Amino acid sequence: MRKFIQIFLTCLLLPTLAQANAIRLKDLVEFDGVRGNDLVGYGLVVGLNGTGDGLRNSPFTEEIMTNILERLGVNVSGEQFRPNNVAAVFVTATLPPFARVGGTIDATVSAIGDSSSLLGGTLIMTPLNAADGQIYAVAQGTILAGGAVAEGEAATVTKGVPTSGVIPSGARVEREIDFDLSSLSSMRLALREPDFTTAGRIEQAINSEFGRNVAVMKDSGTVEVNIPRTNARSTAHAVGRMENVLVEPQxxxxxxVDQSSGTIVMGSDVRISHVAVAQGNLTLRVEESPLVSQPNPFADGETVVVPRTGAALEEDPGIQLAEVRETTSLSEVVGGLNALGVSPRDMIDILKSLKAAGALHAEFIVR
Structure with a gap:
């Protein structure tokens, strides 16, 4: 009876454990056609507190300022003006899928001249173009920069990047993307990290959700879904059901590893073969102690400097050859490496050596 209860409880817990590691399909794939579009524009920021472009070093700033003033009916031809409160900038944004006219999106503003700060500046109306050259949005508004500048007569302190900022909801959509989702008879799902096992699990999960064979794996990065076979009211309804399907990715x-910061990140599937590792430091000391030799008083001789050099090579006696046994879990990998008593930066060198020796069974990425 006790054995039967244990088997029964195991059967109840297995689906729960599998579901705990499962991820929604929308977090694993990109739906064909459902994506954003990049926008870019060239504009002018005004109202800066003396931190704008130097017009002699940035002639394009003067050119765009002249064009804007002339469009507003101000004739500045032949005039010589050198304001220091304007800056030329690039404006970028992403037009989300199915964005409609009148909607707003965030805009990012970045200086391209020698402006030292965009703090407190206002972006003048800037058209944003897509790759086809058409204007899809117009940006304007006050810039929120993420840095700060403090300066005096002899020193300047800068924190963050004050030459770049954002305008929340600062761009208004003026044109829509011509894309009809309901006209699709099939939809491809592109895996963000291609893998045959994950693609196969996505195929099985979608077919299980709809109760029929509506999905087929094309390759490690693509799963194609037949929309009419889903019997959904529309393509949008079918996508709404699919994106919340739970799949456990492989x-x-x-x-x-990040060598600049000494950060190490390892996945749970990392394995290390049985290997021996030694890690230590050598210290070389060289000391110069010259000796001055002088002749006796009233003797016929010369003062001579005799060089004396002391050299010593020391090795940390506490470091020994350590054995890292074949491991089956991430905790054992970390425990085996920590047993050497090394710092994270030294551990990076050990991991490199393990990979070169063929003992580290994982993809090794250095940033």
């Missing part, structure tokens, strides 16, 4: 074993 990840590649990876080790990612």
């Amino acid at each position: 990840r590649k074993a990876r080790v990612v």
Whole structure:
């Protein structure tokens, strides 16, 4: 009876454990046609507190300022003006899928001249173009820069990047993307991290959701869904059901290290073969102690400087050859490496050596 209860509880817990590691389909794939479009524009920021472009070093700033004033009916031809409160900028934004006319999107503003700060500036009306050259949005508004500048007569302190900022909801959509989702008879799902096992699980999960074979795996990065076979009211309804399907992805074993900060990130599937590792430091000391030799008083001789050099080579006696046994879990990998008593930066060198020796069974990425 006790054995039967254990088997029964195991059967109840298995689906719960599998579901705990599952991820929504919308977080694993990109739906064909459902994507954003990049926009870019060239504009002018005004109202800066003396931190604008130097017009002699940035002639394009003077040119765009002249064009804007002339469009507003101000004739500045032949005039010589050198304001220091304007700056030329690039404005970028992403037009989300199915954005409608009148909607607003965020805009990012970045200086392209020698302006030292965009703090407190206002972006003048700037058209934003897509790759086809058409204007899809217009940006304007006050810039929120993420840095700060403090300066005096002899020193300047800068924190963050004051030459770049954002305008929340600062661009208004003026044109829509011509895309009819309901006209699709099939839709491809592009995996963000291509993997045959994950693609197969997505195919099975979608077919299980709709109760029939509506999805087929094309390759490691693509799963195609037949929309009419889903019997959904529309393509949007079919996508709405698919994007919340739970799938447990299969990840590649990876080790990612950042040499500048000493950060190490390892996946749960990383394995290390049985290997021995030694890590230590050598210290070389060289000391110069010259000796001055002088002749006796009233003797016929010369003062001579005799060089004396002391050299010593020391090795940390606490470092020994350590054995890292074949491991089956991430905690054992970390525990085996920590047993050497090394710092994270030294551990990066050890991981490189393990990969070169063929003992680290994972993709090794250095940033």
